[in-house]
Amino acid sequence: MKNLKLGIFGFGCVGQGLYHVLQQSNSINSEIVKICIKDLNKPRSLEAAYFTDKKDDLLQNEGIDVIVELIDDAEAAFEIVSTAMNNGKSVVSANKKMIAEHLEELLELQEKNNVSLLYEASCCASIPIIRNLEEYYDNDLLSSLEGIFNGSTNFILSKLIAGGQTYDEVLKEAQDLGFAESDPTLDVEGIDPKYKLCILLFHAFGLVAKPDDVFNYGISKINDFDIDYAKKRGLTIKLISKCRREGDKIEAYCLPTFIPIGSVLSQTSNEYNAVVLESAFSESQLLYGKGAGDKPTGSAVLSDISALNHDYKYEYKKKAKNEGKFELCENFDMRLYVRYNGSSPDFNDFESIEEKYQSDRGNFLVGTIKLKKLKNSRWLKDSTINTIVLN
Ligand SMILES: NC(=O)c1ccc[n+]([C@@H]2O[C@H](COP(=O)([O-])OP(=O)(O)OC[C@H]3O[C@@H](n4cnc5c(N)ncnc54)[C@H](OP(=O)(O)O)[C@@H]3O)[C@@H](O)[C@H]2O)c1
Structure with a gap:
């Protein structure tokens, strides 16, 4: 199994929830390289060395395979997610606003860069609805x-x-x-x-x-x-x-x-x-x-990271089948x-x-x-x- 190197954007409710579920799950082979947040002066529960407020420390970092986008700003999130995919990184996101507003552009970015974007946590947090609809x-x-x-x-x-x-x-x-x-x-x-x-x-x-x-x-x-x-x-x-x-x-x-x-x-x-x-x-x-909630949503993000370990991508089969229907x-x-x-x-x-x-x-x-x-x-x-x- 791969050892995925993660760059996480956001360490609020869901970011911290993901950290906890990652710590407690021994079945996933992945490691957090860096966490980008907005305010470096806020007290954090982890060592300061994990944190940066410079997005390029993650987006331009060749030692990071997967960007996990967990911020509360949809516009900034779209920029982060697009840059990550253009840099050949797969992405996990929980940002329903960003995904709903940019669905077609996000499909094109995945295709153009041959990367995967998974977002199970964006819909009903812990409920595995998207992968069920797909598969x-x-x-x-x-x-x-x-x-x-x-x-x-x-x-x-x-x-x-x-x-x-x-x-x-x-x-x-x-x-x-x-x-x-x-x-x-x-x-x-x-x-x-x-x-x-x-x-x-x-x-x-x-x-x-x-x-x-x-x-x-x-x-x-x-x-x-x-x-x-x-x-x-x-x-x-x-x-x-x-x-x-x-x-x-x-x-x-x-x-x-x-x-x-x-x-x-x-x-x-x-x-x-x-x-x-x-x-x-x-x-x-x-x-x-x-x-x-932090851990239920974190668990859906974890499930997407696990799926990336197996090179999973949404195939968007209904789009292909029902185009224009x-x-x-x-x-x-x-x-x-x-x-x-x-x-x-x-x-x-x-x-x-x-x-x-x-x-x-x-x-x-x-x-x-x-x-x-x-x-x-x-x-x-x-x-x-x-x-x-x-x-
Ligand atoms: N909360 C839930 O139950 C839940 C459930 C499903 C999906 N979601 C989605 O998950 C995402 C995160 O939600 P949340 O509840 O965890 O939000 P949150 O608690 O408000 O945390 C937001 C985090 O994003 C960071 N941030 C904001 N703008 C940034 C930027 N431009 N660059 C880097 N970091 C930035 C903040 O940094 P600072 O710490 O420095 O302020 C903070 O750590 C949202 O898209 C939300 O819709 C949330």
């Missing part, structure tokens, strides 16, 4: 993929629905535990899970979807009225990312969704993530595991709950409205709307209006 679901019978792709919002929703804490208190707790990104907007507005959905859309169906083309709506407006609505009806609320194939069209979105208590996804709590896959013959299958579709009906107080939604946007409720505490409607109409509606941006999918 196991290596056929065209997959019809849908949905789940809980963001550990911090799932943690926040689980705690909020359990009661006794405010939104700000649970957000702070998620950040202190290392589950929330440094900028919580990416999590709570559903942007982080959308990046993961774009990556999974590619590995599931071979479709390259730009993050701007996939609709996301977050959990930051959920209030006690919405939680009471759920509780009275035996439901809970989860931030669900979903893609579904309908002929040659693919429906995809990331939206808060009411889920029946007792269903598989309702039992996925706190920082856990889950992915439910539907395919023609195996029918429904579930992958479940920790979607955030599928397109994103927004012209499909969704059943929604819309809660409003001051302003009202535009009722004309709905295909049909099956229920309207008014009270001193708040109003809601349940109706059917096309995703395209919902996405383009101005009323959805109003701070007093919230929406949740009702299946």
Whole structure:
């Protein structure tokens, strides 16, 4: 087996998690040569000789075979990852934003330089979903993929629905535990899970979807009225990312969704993530595991490093098979709950409205709307209006 020499960018939550899992795993033949961080003055748990703030100490170092990119800045990450591949180094990354935004360029860089880029930790952290989509679901019978792709919002929703804490208190707790990104907007507005959905859309169906083309709506407006609505009806609320194939069209979105208590996804709590896959013959299958945190994420990075020891590359088989076959579709009906107080939604946007409720505490409607109409509606941006999918 090879003895891979690693250059690691980032020694925050995931970088330190990787260090710990590398120390405790004796099955992987690799060694850390250097770690590049931003601030050399921060106290570190390792000897100072490991650290540098100069990226070329890693990128131009001929003694390093593999760059492990674990930083929280997607633009800097893209530059690091591109330079590494152009210098003939394979790369492991956990950076979903960077990967989702630059998918096509990253494919070209791999091909041009005959190197491998692996990024299992970027989607649902410890859950081995990408390699499963590449290797196991290596056929065209997959019809849908949905789940809980963001550990911090799932943690926040689980705690909020359990009661006794405010939104700000649970957000702070998620950040202190290392589950929330440094900028919580990416999590709570559903942007982080959308990046993961774009990556999974590619590995599931071979479709390259730009993050701007996939609709996301977050959990930051959920209030006690919405939680009471759920509780009275035996439901809970989860931030669900979903893609579904309908002929040659693919429906995809990331939206808060009411889920029946007792269903598989309702039992996925706190920082856990889950992915439910539907395919023609195996029918429904579930992958479940920790979607955030230092060691769970570090373990997925370790698994990619181990795969590089065996010269593993994603073959992107669905891309080759389905090139130009599928397109994103927004012209499909969704059943929604819309809660409003001051302003009202535009009722004309709905295909049909099956229920309207008014009270001193708040109003809601349940109706059917096309995703395209919902996405383009101005009323959805109003701070007093919230929406949740009702299946
Ligand atoms: N946290 C999770 O549970 C989780 C799960 C899955 C994926 N991820 C992804 O993993 C990546 C890292 O997340 P994290 O939570 O570990 O972030 P973090 O705790 O904020 O750590 C970021 C690290 O990157 C370093 N850094 C930032 N910009 C840099 C640059 N230009 N050059 C060199 N080093 C730089 C920082 O240096 P200093 O130490 O000097 O500040 C710090 O060590 C992100 O892409 C994130 O989306 C995280």
